[in-house]
Amino acid sequence: xxxxxxxxxxxxxxxxxxxxxxxxxxxxxxxxxxxxxxxxxxxxxxxxxxxxxxxxxxxxxxxxxxxxxxxxxxxxxxxxxxxxxxxxxxxxxxxxxxxxxxxxxxxxxxxxxxxxxxxxxxxxxxxxxxxxxxxxxxxxxxxxxxxxxxxxxxxxxxxxxxxxxxxxxxxxxxxxxxxxxxxxxxxxxxxxxxxxxxxxxxxxxxxxxxxxxxxxxxxxxxxxxxxxxxxxxxxxxxxxxxxxxxxxxxxxxxxxxxxxxxxxxxxxxxxxxxxxxxxxxxxxxxxxxxxxxxxxxxxxxxxxxxxxxxxxxxxxxxxxxxxxxxxxxxxxxxxxxxxxxxxxxx
Amino acid sequence: xxxxxxxxxxxxxxxxxxxxxxxxxxxxxxxxxxxxxxxxxxxxxxxxxxxxxxxxxxxxxxxxxxxxxxxxxxxxxxxxxxxxxxxxxxxxxxxxxxxxxxxxxxxxxxxxxxxxxxxxxxxxxxxxxxxxxxxxxxxxxxxxxxxxxxxxxxxxxxxxxxxxxxxxxxxxxxxxxxxxxxxxxxxxxxxxxxxxxxxxxxxxxxxxxxxxxxxxxxxxxxxxxxxxxxxxxxxxxxxxxxxxxxxxxxxxxxxxxxxxxxxxxxxxxxxxxxxxxxxxxxxxxxxxxxxxxxxxxxxxxxxxxxxxxxxxxxxxxxxxxxxxxxxxxxxxxxxxxxxxxxxxxxxxxxxxxxxxxxxxxxxxxxxxxxxxxxxxxxxxxxxxxxxxxxxxxxxxxxxxxxxxxxxxxxxxxxxxxxxxxxxxxxxxxxxxxxxxxxxxxxxxxxxxxxxxxxxxxxxxxxxxxxxxxxxxxxxxxxxxxxxxxxxxxxxxxxxxxxxxxxxxxxxxxxxxxxxx
Ligand SMILES: Nc1ncnc2c1ncn2[C@@H]1O[C@H](COP(=O)(O)OP(=O)(O)OP(=O)(O)O)[C@@H](O)[C@H]1O
Ligand SMILES: [Mg+2]
Numbered sequence: 001x002x003x004x005x006x007x008x009x010x011x012x013x014x015x016x017x018x019x020x021x022x023x024x025x026x027x028x029x030x031x032x033x034x035x036x037x038x039x040x041x042x043x044x045x046x047x048x049x050x051x052x053x054x055x056x057x058x059x060x061x062x063x064x065x066x067x068x069x070x071x072x073x074x075x076x077x078x079x080x081x082x083x084x085x086x087x088x089x090x091x092x093x094x095x096x097x098x099x100x101x102x103x104x105x106x107x108x109x110x111x112x113x114x115x116x117x118x119x120x121x122x123x124x125x126x127x128x129x130x131x132x133x134x135x136x137x138x139x140x141x142x143x144x145x146x147x148x149x150x151x152x153x154x155x156x157x158x159x160x161x162x163x164x165x166x167x168x169x170x171x172x173x174x175x176x177x178x179x180x181x182x183x184x185x186x187x188x189x190x191x192x193x194x195x196x197x198x199x200x201x202x203x204x205x206x207x208x209x210x211x212x213x214x215x216x217x218x219x220x221x222x223x224x225x226x227x228x229x230x231x232x233x234x235x236x237x238x239x240x241x242x243x244x245x246x247x248x249x250x251x252x253x254x255x256x257x258x259x260x261x262x263x264x265x266x267x268x269x270x271x272x273x274x275x276x277x278x279x280x281x282x283x284x285x286x287x288x289x290x291x292x293x294x295x296x297x298x299x300x301x302x303x304x305x306x307x308x309x310x311x312x313x314x315x316x317x318x319x320x321x322x323x324x325x326x327x328x329x330x331x332x333x334x335x336x337x338x339x340x341x342x343x344x345x346x
Numbered sequence: 347x348x349x350x351x352x353x354x355x356x357x358x359x360x361x362x363x364x365x366x367x368x369x370x371x372x373x374x375x376x377x378x379x380x381x382x383x384x385x386x387x388x389x390x391x392x393x394x395x396x397x398x399x400x401x402x403x404x405x406x407x408x409x410x411x412x413x414x415x416x417x418x419x420x421x422x423x424x425x426x427x428x429x430x431x432x433x434x435x436x437x438x439x440x441x442x443x444x445x446x447x448x449x450x451x452x453x454x455x456x457x458x459x460x461x462x463x464x465x466x467x468x469x470x471x472x473x474x475x476x477x478x479x480x481x482x483x484x485x486x487x488x489x490x491x492x493x494x495x496x497x498x499x500x501x502x503x504x505x506x507x508x509x510x511x512x513x514x515x516x517x518x519x520x521x522x523x524x525x526x527x528x529x530x531x532x533x534x535x536x537x538x539x540x541x542x543x544x545x546x547x548x549x550x551x552x553x554x555x556x557x558x559x560x561x562x563x564x565x566x567x568x569x570x571x572x573x574x575x576x577x578x579x580x581x582x583x584x585x586x587x588x589x590x591x592x593x594x595x596x597x598x599x600x601x602x603x604x605x606x607x608x609x610x611x612x613x614x615x616x617x618x619x620x621x622x623x624x625x626x627x628x629x630x631x632x633x634x635x636x637x638x639x640x641x642x643x644x645x646x647x648x649x650x651x652x653x654x655x656x657x658x659x660x661x662x663x664x665x666x667x668x669x670x671x672x673x674x675x676x677x678x679x680x681x682x683x684x685x686x687x688x689x690x691x692x693x694x695x696x697x698x699x700x701x702x703x704x705x706x707x708x709x710x711x712x713x714x715x716x717x718x719x720x721x722x723x724x725x726x727x728x729x730x731x732x733x734x735x736x737x738x739x740x741x742x743x744x745x746x747x748x749x750x751x752x753x754x755x756x757x758x759x760x761x762x763x764x765x766x767x768x769x770x771x772x773x774x775x776x777x778x779x780x781x782x783x784x785x786x787x788x789x790x791x792x793x794x795x796x797x798x799x800x801x802x803x804x805x806x807x808x809x810x811x812x813x814x815x816x817x818x819x820x821x822x823x824x825x826x827x828x829x830x831x832x833x834x835x836x837x838x839x840x841x842x843x844x845x846x847x848x849x850x851x852x853x854x855x856x857x858x859x860x861x862x
Contacts, residue, residue, distance in 0.1 A: 014478045015458045015499040191475050193468055200454045200465060207452035210422055211465050212442075270456040 016199065017190040020273030023264025023316055028279040034286050044293050051170045058285045059174035059236040060085065064252050065259035065277040066182045067229030070189060072260050074202045074222045075269025076130040081230035081256055083141035084116050085249030088234020090145050093154025093244025102159035109231045116141060117227020121220035138253065145246035152245040156238055164239040174236035179278070181232065185225065186275040198222060202269030258305060259284055262312045283308065373398040373433055373556045374419065374525055380427035381414050383760065385752045388414040390580040391428070396525075396573070401547065401557040403567045403588075405600055406577035407793040408764025409750035412560045413449050415577070416527050419558070420446045432525060445523035447514050447531045449560070449763045449791065455503030459496050460485035463517045488520035492546045507534040507700060508653045508819075512542070519546050526550060528559045530763065532566060533790045534700065536653055536819055537854075540566065562764070562793050563820075564593055576600055601795040608798050609826030610805040612846065621679050623813040624695060624782045626664060631671030634659045634837040638673075641782055641813035646804065648828030648845065649817040652857045656837040658700065658786055661817040665697030665784040666690030677781075691720065694781035696774035698788050706770045709759035713751055713769055714740055716758045720773050743772045746803065748796055763791045771800065782813045789823065801827060821850045833857050 038045045064081050071078045088109045098104035116137065123133035166173045189195040197218045200208040209215045230249075237248060263280035265272030287304050372395040381389040389411040396402050406412050417423035419430050421444065432443050453462050460482050461468075469480035485498045494512045502510060511534050518526060526547065532540050547557050547570065559570045567574065568588060575585035576599040584591075584599040591599075622640035629637045634656035641647045651657035662668040664675070666684035674681045677693045684690050687697060699706050707716055717740050740754060747768040751761060758769055771788055774780055783804075789797045804827065808814060818824050824831050828845040833856040841856040 012478045014461065014476060014481070016456070016461055016501075019501065187475075191478075193466070193470065193474075193476065196457075196461065196465065196468060196476065199456060203454040203456045204452070207454060210420075210446065210448070210452050213466050270454070 014191060017273070020190065020264075020271070021275060024273060024276035024279055026315060027262060027264070027276065027283055027312065031279050031283040031286060034283070034290070038286070038290055042290075042293060045290070048170050050289070050293070052167055052172060054285060054289050055170070055175040056172050056240050057289070058281050059172065059178045059239070060233040061252065061255060061259060061281045061285065062175075062178040062182060062277065063229045063233035063236055065256040065263075065281055066178075066185050066274055067226035067233075068256035069260040069263065069265050069272070069274045069277050070185065070198070070222050070229075071130070071226045072257070072265050072267060073189065073198050073269060073272065073274075074219055075205075075267075076124060076219070076222065077134065077257065077267075078120060078223065078226045078230075079131065079134040079253050080116065080120060080138040080141055081226055081233070082249040082251065082253030083138045083145060084113060084227060084230035085234035085237055085252050086246050087112060087116075087141050087145040087148070087249075088231045089238050089241065089248055090149035090154060090244035090246050092156050092160060092235060092238045094148060095155060095157035095160065100157040100159065102157055102163070105157060105160055106235065109235060110228060113227040113229075113231025113234075114224055115227070116230075117224040118220065120227065121223030124223065125216055125219055142246070142250075149244050149246050152241075152243060152248070154244040156242060156244070160235075161238070161242060164235065165242075172239065174239045177232070178236060181229070182274065182278060185229070186273065189274050194218065194221065199270050202271075255284070255305075258309055262309060264316060371433060372396055374558075375431045375433070376415075376419065376428070377431070378428035379415065379418055379425050379430065381411075381418060381423065381425055383752075387580050389418070389425075392577070392580075392582045393428075394575055394582060394585060396556050396558070398524075398554045398556055399551045400572040401551065401559055401570050402573045402575055403559045403561060403571040404575050404577065405561070405567060405596060407600055407750075407795055408768070408791075409762040410577040410600075410793075411580040412577055413529055413762060416446065416529050416558065416560065419525070420444045420527055422446070442521045442523045444525045444527060445518035445521040446527040447511075447518045447529060449529040449533075451510050451514050453502045453510055453514055453517075456501065458499050458501055459489075459505070459513055460498035462502050462513055463488050463498075463520060465517070488516050492516050492519055493542045506653055506658075508536065508539060511535055512539060515543055515546070519550065522550075522553075522555075524555060526555055526557045528557065530560050530562065530791055532561060532563065534653075534787065534819060539653075544569065562791065562797075564596065564794070567596070568593075578602060597794055600793065608794065608801065610802050612829075622676070623678060624664065624815070625676040625679075626660075626670075626673065627676065628673035629660075629663055629670045629675060630673055631663065632659050632668050634663070634834075635672070636838055637663070637832075638839070639815075639832055641815055643811040643813055644808045645830075646808060646814040646816055646828045646845075648824040648831035649815065649834060650821060650824055650831050650853050650857060651834030653819070655834045655857065657817045657834045659837075660834070661697070661784050661786040661815065664690075664782075664815055665695055667697060667699075691777070694777075694779045695784060696720070696777060696780055696782070697784045698771055698774070698786060700787040700790060707758050707766055710757060712755045713744070713749070713758055713761070714754040716769050717743060717773050718776060720777050739776055743775050746775070746799070747772045748799055764793055764796060767792050768796060768800075775803075780812065782815065783807070784815045784817075786817045787819055788816070789818075789820070821853050824848075824853070825850070835859050 044050055064085060068078055068081060091109050091112060092105055095105050098108060120134055120137055124130050163173060189198055197208065197213045200211065200213055201215050201218045205215055233252065234249060241248060259277050259280045261267065262283065263272060263276030265276065284305060287308065288301050291301050291304060374396040376392055376394050378391045378393050379389055380391055392415055404412050414423065418425045463485040464481050468476045469484060471477050482498050489496060489498065492515060494516055496509060496513065502513060505513065511531060515531055531543060551557060561567055571588035573586065574588050574591050574596065576583050576596065578600065620642045622642050625640040626637050637660055639647060649657045649660050659668060663670050666687045666689050669685055675684055682693060690697065714736060718736055744754070749768050750765050758766060761769065767790060774783060789800060792800065804814060816824065816828055825845060825848050830842055831845055831848055831853060832839045832842050833853055834840065835857060843852050
């Protein structure tokens with residue numbers, strides 16, 4: 001029986017798609033190892049409540065990090081995703097304004113996410129630096145969120161909250177949605193013409209334009225995706241807080257960047273894989289979860305995340321796969337790498 | 347000598363028409379094209395026409411405006427005045443109108459060879475997903491069409507400069523364009539690879555494609571050209587059928603004066619027992635082994651070899667870019683360890699890398715900043731930048747290099763390719779304790795006039811006691827300059843020939859593995 005299945009070729013994935021997954025293997029191994037060790041060592045960790053809470057915790061970060069990863073792939077950045085998540089939660093908590101209809105709320109949230117993302121994209125296309133543009137919209141989205149709902153509270157329509165907090169076995173719905181959305185996004189970024197254009201634009205916008213690729217459209221859609229995924233992430237957050245909160249999303253702006261970098265996506269653009277945010281988010285959430293379980297004072301969680309970020313990037317560097325900030329530091333040595341790898345002619 | 351200064355497009359069209367019989371309508375017509383970049387008037391009212399299936403080679407000094415003209419023809423740059431017409435109705439349907447091989451390569455290092463060749467035209471399944479098997483097959487077919495052998499799944503950033511240039515050519519040829527623009531496509535190619543390009547263009551021409559070819563290599567120009575046009579200072583100063591030009595008339599039109607001799611006379615032989623400035627003894631590592639050579643004061647020592655046989659590694663080992671894993675490096679008879687370019691510079695060894703954009707220049711910074719970077723500590727005592735002193739030091743160097751620029755504060759990225767190369771070279775002339783220059787393809791993309799200048803300057807420097815290690819893909823350059831030429835084969839020195847009586851054939855046969 002095993003004779004036929006053998007080592008199945010990965011369904012004809014592209015060479016760059018496979019290369020992008022390489023850094024993820026390392027993070028996956030580490031996080032799986034951490035799960036195994038924690039499951040053996042700690043009974044509370046194995047408990048079904050903890051597993052559910054861990055997965056509930058992962059869903060929003062998964063979504064927002066995937067959108068962030070897409071923007072980083074085109075050598076951009078989106079600081080506004082955190083505020084967009086907050087905005088999504090307060091919109092969800094203002095359900096009464098939309099006749100308490102779950103469908104209407106979801107539609108409005110996604111529409112607002114799309115508009116926010118498009119605004120970022122248009123700003124960047126008009127020549128504003130992505131950091132500056134999204135810093136500005138971060139403030140705008142936060143202001144709007146505060147205008148909609150001055151303090152945490154509001155009421156989420158039960159037609160929305162019930163499915164959002166639904167759990168299949170021990171797996172919450174938002175987690176399932178997040179995984180499916182990420183796999184689809186990964187596929188689109190890795191194995192379609194749009195995705196190829198994304199990687200090319202991230203490597204060099206001018207070259208991409210002279211190769212006839214739709215650079216402007218690519219940039220616009222990348223920010224659109226980030227806005228949409230942030231809005232979705234906001235809904236996943238509602239499943240955790242059962243209400244709206246105009247500031248709850250703030251930490252996600254930087255956490256999403258951290259997750260993307262840990263997943264091996266280079267800040268310089270064009271390198272890495274959206275799928276790699278899954279193990280990266282698992283690793284980050286595990287850190288929080290385990291430190292909590294062991295009663296470590298929560299401020300240490302920040303220290304731990306910072307250390308993980310540096311250690312993983314250092315690991316990528318040591319493994320010779322240029323990534324993130326180190327890629328910039330190393331770019332002066334590219335000639336040497338090229339030479340060392342000469343003889344690729346087969 | 348045909349000179350058709352600012353002639354009307356109709357005149358040029360007639361001049362550029364195909365030989366006897368029916369003269370087909372021109373495929374490309376440029377009508378009084380004009381382009382300025384701030385104070386620089388890069389292209390001034392250039393008109394020309396090219397019939398289908400013909401090759402026009404465009405020549406001119408660095409900064410003459412060739413790349414700018416090409417960019418306007420390709421539609422990458424909007425002209426300030428005039429118009430470009432490409433008449434593709436004149437021929438069969440093609441995939442695209444214009445394909446360009448850019449002077450500065452425009453591949454994506456993060457993608458593979460196959461993905462680069464097919465970029466934007468990836469074959470797809472019905473689901474919209476890229477069909478990776480078809481993609482590889484298509485790329486392999488495109489490579490085979492030009493006769494290039496490369497692993498299609500290799501990321502482009504792992505390729506050598508020559509291999510990248512070939513990939514760029516393959517990508518353009520695969521588009522099957524009506525007009526193919528080649529802007530210095532051969533600058534890092536060796537002769538056999540140039541042959542591949544030549545055959546590929548011949549095949550395209552047979553199908554009615556026209557080719558515009560920019561090169562500084564005179565022999566190539568006559569080989570490729572049906573017609574020749576020469577630019578100087580943004581103007582078209584001469585054009586006509588290739589047969590109307592001779593080497594001399596071409597050079598004359600380009601530089602506007604007679605160029606008596608490209609290579610300066612050789613220096614008197616130095617005593618062989620003089621202590622070498624720089625010596626490698628059995629040096630190895632990074633794919634080369636057992637390299638022994640010595641550079642005495644006043645000598646130019648050449649290193650030749652086909653692409654991938656280790657000649658660039660020798661330059662990098664000598665310049666501290668790579669660390670030697672075996673053997674000894676001696677400077678002035680003393681063994682030292684070169685762990686970084688910084689060590690080498692401290693010992694008076696300077697390096698001009700072949701990849702000016704990747705490893706050499708800081709493109710967003712000014713010409714002045716790029717020129718002074720190596721000598722900063724001398725020019726700026728107490729770490730405070732001293733502008734006036736800086737200027738006084740740079741201006742003579744810029745003049746000596748015949749640098750063509752608007753101002754010293756101009757960004758290096760705005761310079762023409764050849765002028766960028768000059769800046770890279772000029773940087774080291776400001777270094778007071780310079781003793782050995784390690785040059786890896788130092789005149790890539792440099793025009794004949796400036797090249798003669800650089801060669802003259804090299805000779806002058808060696809007469810003052812400087813030593814030079816010259817790695818070059820241009821064999822004539824090695825023969826014209828070097829006292830000795832070490833020829834590499836598979837990472838080792840296979841043979842050594844004396845510069846004054848070497849021939850291209852000698853070097854080629856050793857480089858191809860014949861023992862000597
Ligand atoms: N983007 C730009 N901004 C400012 N000046 C420019 C720009 N591009 C080109 N120039 C200037 O226009 C002139 C013509 O440059 P161009 O690149 O066309 O020369 P070229 O003939 O291709 O030279 P080379 O043989 O060195 O490649 C140069 O003086 C150059 O400095
Ligand atoms: Mg040029």
